[in-house]
Amino acid sequence: MKQIAFKTNPARMGFRELFRVAGSPGIGILACTLKLFRILGPDNDGYGIRAFGNSLERLELDSLPRRVIRATEGYRAKLQKLGFIPGFAYSLETFGAQEAHGQVFRHKDGSCAVSIAFARCVRGETETETTVFGFNTPLADDSYVMTSGNKRLLNKPDHWLVEYLPGESPKAVYERHMDRVADAESRPRKIKSDDELERLVLVCETEETEFNLDRGVYVKMKRSEISLGEELKQDFERESGPVRRRRDDDDD
Numbered sequence: 001m002k003q004i005a006f007k008t009n010p011a012r013m014g015f016r017e018l019f020r021v022a023g024s025p026g027i028g029i030l031a032c033t034l035k036l037f038r039i040l041g042p043d044n045d046g047y048g049i050r051a052f053g054n055s056l057e058r059l060e061l062d063s064l065p066r067r068v069i070r071a072t073e074g075y076r077a078k079l080q081k082l083g084f085i086p087g088f089a090y091s092l093e094t095f096g097a098q099e100a101h102g103q104v105f106r107h108k109d110g111s112c113a114v115s116i117a118f119a120r121c122v123r124g125e126t127e128t129e130t131t132v133f134g135f136n137t138p139l140a141d142d143s144y145v146m147t148s149g150n151k152r153l154l155n156k157p158d159h160w161l162v163e164y165l166p167g168e169s170p171k172a173v174y175e176r177h178m179d180r181v182a183d184a185e186s187r188p189r190k191i192k193s194d195d196e197l198e199r200l201v202l203v204c205e206t207e208e209t210e211f212n213l214d215r216g217v218y219v220k221m222k223r224s225e226i227s228l229g230e231e232l233k234q235d236f237e238r239e240s241g242p243v244r245r246r247r248d249d250d251d252d
Contacts, residue, residue, distance in 0.1 A: 001206050003053035005095065005221040005229075009042040011035055012216035014155065021153050046228035047096030047123075048221045051209050052202060058088040058194070061103055065240075068101050068118045071131045075116050076103070078170045079133070083108045087197045095221070095229025097122040097236035106197050110190035112137040112177060113197055114170075122236065133170060135177040138200060139186040147177035157211045 010018055015032050022028035034040040061076075062069060080086070084105035092100040098121040106113050113136050120129045134148035143159040151166040163180065165173050181188050191197055212218040221229070 001051060001053060001210060003051055005048050005050045005226050006209070006213065006218040007043045007048035007221050007225065009216055009219045011038075011040040011042070017153075017155050020151070042219050044225065045096065045123075046225055046230075046232050047094075047098060047121075048225065048229055049095070049100070050093040052205050054202070056090045056198065056202060058198065059090055061086055061089045064089050064091070064101050064103075064118075065099075067120075067240075071118055071129070072103060072116050075131065075133050075170060079105055079114055079116075082171060082174055084114055087113075087194050090201070094233065095226060096232045098233075099236075099240070102201070104197055104201060106191045106194075110192045111188065112181065113191050113200055114174075115201075120240075133173070135174055136200065136204070137177070137181045137184075138189045138191070139184055140189055141186040143186060144204070145177065145181050145184055145188075147173055147180060149173045154212070154217070157207055160207075 010021070010031060013021065013035075015035065018031050018035060019025075019028035022031045031040065076086070084107050087104045087106055089101060089103045092102070094100055098119070100117070100119045102118075103116045104113060105115075114133060115136070116131065116133045118129075118131050121127070132148070132150035134146060134150065137145045139145065143161060146156075146160055146162040148162060148164050149166065149168055149170065150164060152162075152164045156162050161180070161184070163176070165176060168176075191200060209218065213220075
């Protein structure tokens with residue numbers, strides 16, 4: 001797919017999905033009420049993300065900002081104890097006062113991959129920071145067994161067989177993941193190299209983006225929104241330190 005810039009459209013989410021994504025119960029009830037009366041629409045504040053397209057820039061794990069390394073080093077150590085080999089890191093191109101980075105690993109026996117995702121966002125006086133992890137094993141029928149240490153938020157494609165275990169340790173989630181792989185109806189596919197790990201990241205990112213574009217939960221950003229997002233991002237980076245960015249000419 002093209003490296004399009006997109007934003008969220010909460011009006012197209014289901015009520016339960018919107019309530020989960022909203023965060024607190026109070027905000028969730030308000031958002032669902034606005035959706036019910038068709039007042040809720042797409043975000044227009046310059047916040048968004050650019051899709052990877054057909055390639056991503058692999059980074060050394062320790063080249064990420066220091067705050068990201070500090071926030072993820074505990075998970076990294078625990079995953080390596082479970083037999084996971086560090087692969088590479090990548091940074092998403094974001095618009096607005098936010099940043100997002102991923103770190104991916106593959107198990108030494110090729111049985112699965114795991115990602116650590118870090119995101120930080122500032123909106124007004126509110127700053128949020130999240131670090132989550134999830135395991136992924138591709139199957140021969142092009143479905144995926146995914147077991148996440150995060151809570152459920154956005155809906156996922158039907159062929160993503162996802163289970164959520166928020167609050168559990170990487171070891172507990174990994175053990176549950178391998179039990180689910182063993183019970184899968186289709187044969188698991190091995191992940192034997194960083195090239196295969198990169199393909200897995202790209203395919204999953206593309207499938208999730210296209211799934212949400214098709215149902216209207218993601219919508220393409222306008223040039224004016226991208227310009228606003230870039231201005232907000234520049235201010236954010238001056239305060240936080242530089243974040244890697246990419247550009248292309250696919251915006252309308």
